Amino acid sequence: MTPMKEDYLKIIFELGGVQKKISNKQIALGLGVAAGSVTEMIAKLVAEKLVIHEPYAGISLTKQGLRFATQLVRKHRLWESFLVQKLNYGLQDVHPEAELLEHETSQRLANALDTFLEHPKYCPHGGVIPDSDGKYNDISHLSLADVKDDEKVTVERFIDNHELLVYLSGTGLHINDKIKGLHHDPFEGPIQVIRMIDQAKIDISYKAAHNIFVHY
Template identity: 55%
Template sequence: MKEDYLKMIFELGGVSGKVSNKQLSLSLDIAAASVTEMINKLVEERLVSHTPYAGISLTKSGRKAAEELVRKHRLWECFLFDKLDYTLATVHQEAEQLEHSSSDQMIDKLDAYLGHPEHCPHGGAIPDPAGNYEVGSRTTLAQVNDGAKIRLSRFVDNHDLLEYLESLNFVVGQEFTVNSHAPFEGPISLTAAEAGNDIDVSFKAANNIFIDEL
């Protein structure tokens, strides 16, 4: 669905950043050819712009549509996670269904009921009714150098990724030291600041984990 593409471009690139076909293919787990086909459709609808060899970004109308979708989706994730005890890995699919059947009035009431949360359970910013939100980090774990001290700030909203991170006991806010990047897109070795244990994170996952350098 085109809505999934708009949300993922927003997640990966924000309001002005450019993302590649490869990033979308990895994060959505969709074949590169299918990504190219959908991006061409979104360009025709003037929801995204695509500069060859530079990347894909949201247009003004695409950004507005993405922000509205993300607001609905992430508020439902907060409700499912905080009130119904869904796990981080299971909120996405339920929220995906709920966002498409929710009016703006319902979402505003849900927002008030939840106390106007600013972030969803996996760290994504939630736009307020006026479209304001905190612009988070755009630096991924895969991009930082060996020896860097980092804090996990956000995970891309992907079921398989969140399930994988749950198996590693990763939560937003944890701090680590980056030990090494294995060659040929191998795993990235981390040491947990609090527990002191070493953890290997796959290269694919590391491209979908956003961090703040400390």
């Protein structure tokens, strides 16, 4: 399987393509690719029986696709946890390294790494880490973009995207921050939130807001 196909399976998993249908637009925003590229790749994944695509409804993982996705996500996020916890990497720097390491990681090595790290349930940017049997804790699929003005939420996780993590490192927004939606600019403009602990106002781009997940 090519790294690009693996990236698609991982993003569909992250966006909730087990419990619900994911749109082409959500995948395009998550990966930072053109809508036409998504259509082409989804057709290939459908042919390989890794995803199901229902026109006008969306995309979801098959059982086989989910199995591949959980294995990939597990290896990737275990390495992210190792890099941050043991090698003091910054959150914005871990994705490219973990992307390389996951492809060279056997199940045996993943299990040993999991034990060494004392079985973490979440990676440093809040993403869930499946166990060796593919089981994982429930996660929120409510994006910041869907939070209405004056609603108070807690930041749960960021999509595993290098550009996003670099961008967020400059905003001051962190996992577990309690925030309130203030204003959605029209025409795909930024979303302004206020961080409750210090009342700081933070502008988040339209694209980033679709890749930040929160819970009430």
